[in-house]
Amino acid sequence: MTKLKINLTQTVPATSRLTATVIGVQGSAKELKLSKNNLDTKLTSTINLESLGVSSEVGSIKKLSGPSSSVIALVGLGKEIDLDGIRQSMGAAARELGNFEHVVVDIAALSTKEQVLAAIEGFQLGNYEYLTYKPKATKRVLAKLTVITSAKPSAASLAEIDVLSSAVHRTRDMVNAPANDLYPQVMVLAAKKLAKGLPVKIKVWEEKDLIAAGLGGIHAVGKGSIRPPRLVKIEYKPTGAKTSVAFVGKGITFDTGGLSLKPAESMVGMKYDMTGAAACLQALIAIAELKLPIKATAWLCLAENMPSGGATRPNDVIKIRNGKTVEVLNTDAEGRLVLADGLSMASEESPDYIVDVATLTGAATIALGNRYAGLMGDDKAIKKVQTAAATTGELVWHMPLPDELRPLLNSDIADIANVKIGNRAGGMLIGGLFLREFVGTEGKPTPAWAHLDIAGPANNDAAAYGHTPKGATGVTVRTLVQLARDLAG
Secondary structure: OOOOEEEEEOOOOOOOOOEEEEEEEEOOOOOOEEOOOOOOHHHHOOOOOOOOOOOOOOOOEEEEEOHHHOEEEEEEEEOOOOHHHHHHHHHHHHHHOOOOOEEEEOOOOOOOHHHHHHHHHHHHHHOOOOOOOOOOOOOOOOOEEEEEOOOOOOHHHHHHHHHHHHHHHHHHHHHHOOOOOOOHHHHHHHHHHHHOOOOEEEEEEOHHHHHHOOOHHHHHHHOOOOOOOEEEEEEEOOOOOOOEEEEEEEEEEEEOOOOOOOOHHHHOOHHHHHHHHHHHHHHHHHHHHHOOOOEEEEEEEEEEEOOOOOOOOOOEEEEOOOOOEEEEOOOOOOHHHHHHHHHHHHHHOOOOEEEEEEOOOHHHHHHHOOOOEEEEEOHHHHHHHHHHHHHHOOOEEEOOOOHHHHHHHOOOOOOEEOOOOOOOOOHHHHHHHHHHOOOOOOOOOOOEEEEEEOOOOOEEOOOOEOOEOOEEOOOOHHHHHHHHHHHHO
């Protein structure tokens, strides 16, 4: 995708038929008004918002003819302006105006540095399309964004937005890619390519290494596929870092359910089951690019869950890295098995915080819908993730981990079972309780831990909204980076 040129100016630029000028619409339905702008007042006075069906709803957009054959885009800013509303509105504008070479944002209400940065960030996030497999499709031509403002954000803050939006776009690209072209080995190559030239170290556990290291969860899930599983560790360790965080990502590049085979309709979309690993990878790369003063490690738990003569069977017992045995009652509850190894490995290094990210349960979608991630863990980590998510505008909802549900995972022959067959209550919470068993290492301090179940927001299968496209969303990348920033102090 063409890299946007960003221009901040107090001078109104010349317009042409390839220019779109964004004007804000504010207020309630009964008191709609145009945000102050630099357009000719004679022109703006002729715009009847009510008769045109214009709305102030965040993200709404109405295009009109403007001066010099240009276009005016009336974009809803909401009843009251807030930073995430700005991001969402500008993201919607970016999506709708991709056939213009130059977009001018002429909204006087965006007056502070923070507001201007939010506008640019939202625009950058919304400026996305995935056409890898549509070579003849008409591509976006948008190349320049001009914001008319007296605010003067630093060059560093503008560069940071570019880093973050690029990380989100790369995550979307990875997740949108079909499973025949993106599988564990390909994700390894992608990680190595991204790390080139950055101060990060990469270590890869191949199939024989997984067995030797006692990583029985990742191996068990991936052994049914002709594409072997992998564990990848990417480490960023700047000199002087006083705090450490580990990200553990579920990377099931395709999930058939294994021998507990999914029905056909449930298998569609299972290429998205590696979103957690993609988000953790791209967040780590962004942290390194931003040179944040924190030790950060990403653990990518990669496997393809396939049925075959070599696949793990229901009632099989496997051993996780921390020594606990698991009776596998449902091979379609595979994400928690690979994460168990990843959490165990991360715990051995005793980071201050561990956050795992996973499209873990359909139950999360049933409970929270398609836009909220379920957030579980201990209070210390929960509060940090909530604060980071609030800063970025990403939606999380704190869910409990009730101890009374833990007996549902008891096994007659192993330390724990991966599911309770026949139980449909509290599925998201039971998944979290299972993962909790693998946080911490005997004899070492237990890290503060949070679990993000992103089954709902990882993929948007409805219409695009705000800066969120249809398809892969890139959710949690910005929250993870913000968390690292907050922890670094």
